[in-house]
Structures are given as structure tokens and as C-alpha cells.
Amino acid sequence: MSPTTAAVVPLATPAISSLTPSSGPTSGGNDVVIAGTGLSAVLSVHFGSSTATFAEVPSTRLNVIAPPGSGTVSVNVTTVSGTSNSLSYIYFPPPTLTSLSVTSGPSSGGNSVTLTGTNLSAATSVRFGPSSATFTVVSSTQIIATAPPGTGTTTPGGTSAGVGYTYVASPGS
Template sequence: MPISPNQGSTGGGTTVTITGTNLAGASAVRFGSKPATITANTPTSVTVTSPSGSGTVPVTVTTAAGASNPLNFYYIGAPFKASLSAASGPSAGGNTVTISGTGLATASSVAFGGNNATPTVTSDSLLSVTVPAGASGSVGVSVTTTGGANNGFSYTYVDPPTITSLAPTSGSTSGGTTVTITGTDLSTTESVTFDGVTAPFGVINSTTVSAVTPPGGAGAVDVVVSTTGGSATAAAGYTYVAGAGI
């Protein structure tokens, strides 16, 4: 007499189908000592909604002829999330984050706000998921398993940055010039480069970053600002000027 599924949430509410023979007119289905709600019954199957419980319990079906042989049903608790590898990412999604915790082995979906993604389960304590696209702002992260769902983390979608101006737009090839970069969505800036060379920088606010130019060759170069949300390029936005020589 098979039972499907043979595991469910400790909170109950799992739809369980028991198949076998001579099951017509089932008067009771018990999970351990607790009765389940019968929702459908035929001579070869009984469908019920599991009651709450814990651990492993025997499931029996009672008909006019008596009780059946028992089948095991395993109660699984809701997952616990211990850490999220990244708390923010691009609004376009596509980046992979990992979630660690316990009770993750049966994870079937991870929701970022109202956007769902299917995880790759590594073990009971670790899964990875590709973040779906979402609107700019913070959303809750929820993992759904056979045992239920668990919230507790937030994730921030970040729009890609833009660069609207640089001041000044030129300076010495020896570097050391402080350049103010103005744009949008700059608060999560991770790097600033001049012609591919990393520059020291500081975030002033969401629209302003201050960077100090590294040494460079004479001529116009690209300036790239990379953030959690992506990157923006000011093509030929800064010009290195060689000093006078005699």
C-alpha cells in the first residue's frame, strides 16, 4: 500500500494519497494518533490532508473490515536560513547567490519578493539560485521546502549606474587628480577605473563618487564605474595631459 508523498510539513496541510485495495468506504485515516481529513476515496485510493505532527509516524486506513497495515510518514520542519551570500544585485537578475542553513534538502523554490526561481540543492545545508529580475528596491527572500517556507532575509535590487559628468575632465599623466563623478545609482560602487587601471575612490552619495586618478599615458581614456547593479562607461571621458618639458 504505497503512500505519496511520504513526507510533509510539521504544520500539516500536505495532500497525501494512499493507494491499495479494498479501500472503499474508508472511515478514518490516522497519522500516528491524529486523524487526517479525507478528501477523496475510491476502492483503490484514499486522499487526505495530513494533520500537524513531528518525527516519523505510522499511517493507517480504517474501513469496515478493520485497519490496514501501517506506512511511515516523515514530518519535516520548516527550513532555517543562516546566511545569504549577497544582499544585493542587479535589477536585471542573472547573478547566482548561495543560501546556507538547515532543512534545505527539499527546497523547491526561492522567492525574491514576488519573483520565484528554482534552486540547485547541494546539500541539506546549502543551495544556490540564479536571482530573477526584479524592480529596484528591497524584497524579502523566502525558501519553500516540503517542510514549509521561511523568511528572514532581504535582498536589494540595484539599477545599473549612469555617468552624467566628470570634473575635472583632464589632469596630469602622473595621476593624483581628484575627479568628481556625477551620475545615478552610484551608492554601491565597487570600483572605478581609468583606462582599465583601478583608482582609489570614495562614495559620497547615490549620485556622486570621488576618485583619484592613477598615472596614465597622454590622451583621452574611458572611465568605468562598476556597482552592484552593473557598470557605466564615460567613453573618452577623461584626458591625461603630459607636462611641459624642455
């Protein structure tokens, strides 16, 4: 009898098709899912020149923690079979608030408040204390929000340093 030999099948060169999300904060730390093919036996994941922490899922997906960075960088995956194509990832600087058009309003909410600051174009939420507000991004320096109902004084917090807002009791309350 002759011995049988197993055929060695080379691993496919990795190819990435999407990053979800394709942007995040300059501080990094957010979860990014990289989808593609040939994503097994991963050696490294790079966001520009920075190496990211990753966990292999099936050979079509990687869970990655974005490293800190700035601007737009190329993301690629290196496996034992080679380095993938690159996709762009955009780092957004944190928003800052400098002023509110009005700093108080009725406890019933509903008044329009213009928020002024920097890096506001990528805003995903506006909060007055613990309450979410509806809002429209006007530009990178301005958002118009509708104050939700509330009481007391909101305190700065959240992603940007906040600006205080005081709820005033309606006459007869």
C-alpha cells in the same frame, strides 16, 4: 519472523539565516548563497514574486541566481516540508555618470576627479579605462576619485555608461 518497518522521519521545515550578498543589480543574474537549515528537497526559491534558479548543495546551503527585480523584496525557500522564514534582498538600480569635474589630467595620475551622476552610493569600484582608482563615495550623486596613472583617452564602458577622460603628457615627457 515479523517484517520490520522503517520509521519515516519527516524533513525539517526550512529556515534561512543569511543571503550572501544581500543585494544586487535590478537586472539580476548575480550569484547569491542562501544559508540555513532544512534546505533539501527544495521546490522553489522566491525573490518577491519572482522564482529564482537554484542548485542544492548540502542541506544547509543553496546557490541561487537572483532574478531581475526592484526595491526590497522578501526571499524565501519552499521545500516538501513547507516554506521558510523570509529575509530581505535589495535591488540597486544601475549607476549613471553625467559628468566629471575635470576631463583630463597628467599621465602620472594623482589628480582628484569628482564624478557626478545617479545611484552612486553602492559603487564598489571606479575605473579609468583598465585601471582601478581609489575613491570615496560622497553621496548617491557624487564620488571623489584619484585618477590612476595612464595614457591616452579612456573610453566609456563597465557597469555605467562612462564619461571620457584624457591623459595629458607632462612637460618634458
